[in-house]
Amino acid sequence: MKTFEEKWTAWVDGQLTGEELEEFKAALPDLATAELEREDSLKLGNLLREKIGVRAMTNEEFFHHQLRTAIEQDARETAPLARPETKVRETWWSIGRLAWTGAASLAVFAVLSFFVLRDSNVGGQSTYLTQIINARVDPAVSPNATISIFETKEDRVTVVWVDGLQSLPSEYAAK
């Protein structure tokens, strides 16, 4: 739905035709005054076109020179900004490289973990020693029995010295 202003402008410019034109004219309170207004608008347009010519530019060569200087200056100012950007882009790793590096790091970590865990198991307390320490010497059987343990962790050596034992515990003897 066009507003009154839009219809009026279209009418002045001869863009309102047919039924729309008839409706618009019928809706005007005073067609004669409106026609005079329209004529005024056309006269105004003619006046503007006749009296406003194209203003010639003076010293066109200097205009060119000044513009070229501004363009060159702009190129100089923007160039140093552009270079670091390309360097940054070059140093940034691609997604593929990052993925490969991540996978390789995980593999190295898994291998190292395997060896470290294996070594720690080797250096752990032996089941043999545990059995000795936990073995209870029956005071009725061996009242004078003493147990001494010597352990050198660096050398992974444990010496168990049992003195005064009348007989070995049956479960140990079975091993």
Next chain:
Amino acid sequence: MPTEATPAPAEISDADLVQQCQAGETAAFDQLVGRYRTRVFGMIYNMVHSEQDAWDLAQDSFLKAWKSIGRFRGQSSFYTWVYRIVMNVTIDWLRKKQVKGTGAEFDDAIQLKEIDPASRTAPKAGALPHERMQDKEIRARIDAAIEQLSPDHRAVIIMKELEDMQYHEIAETLGCSIGTVMSRLFYARKKLQNILRDVYENV
């Protein structure tokens, strides 16, 4: 769209020159400027009515065009594209000037209150100065009248009456609807009619 300066058959086309510009050839841009600088300058002058300001704005517009020519995809003619830049630069400049100055004359709200759509009965602006005005005086009156329009109203009047552009072309250039263009034309014409009635009735 505004009529382009048609290159002579031997001349390289605007589109080819634009391609060269996009490859960084400043000489190609020089040629394009040479083709359109007079027209651009004249159009800006009609908006700002100051030779020095028109010169500076034309420089700004062409520099802006150079900076953004890489993004020009050739969907319109080069002149249409430049014209849009020129209009935006000029309207922005006029708005800033309005903010710095008093700006009362550009106020659209004031204009709407002042103008009666059926303004034939409105009082004439000023007395008739002479039976026959000299062209220079008439031009000065017209310039003064146009200066009383808001930047947007100036733009539509100049594009419609001087550049003979269609509504949709003006709308595209200014980035508004066709209805807005027509409405602005309505109020701009009414205001100019009020101010210049004695001029066009006696020329």
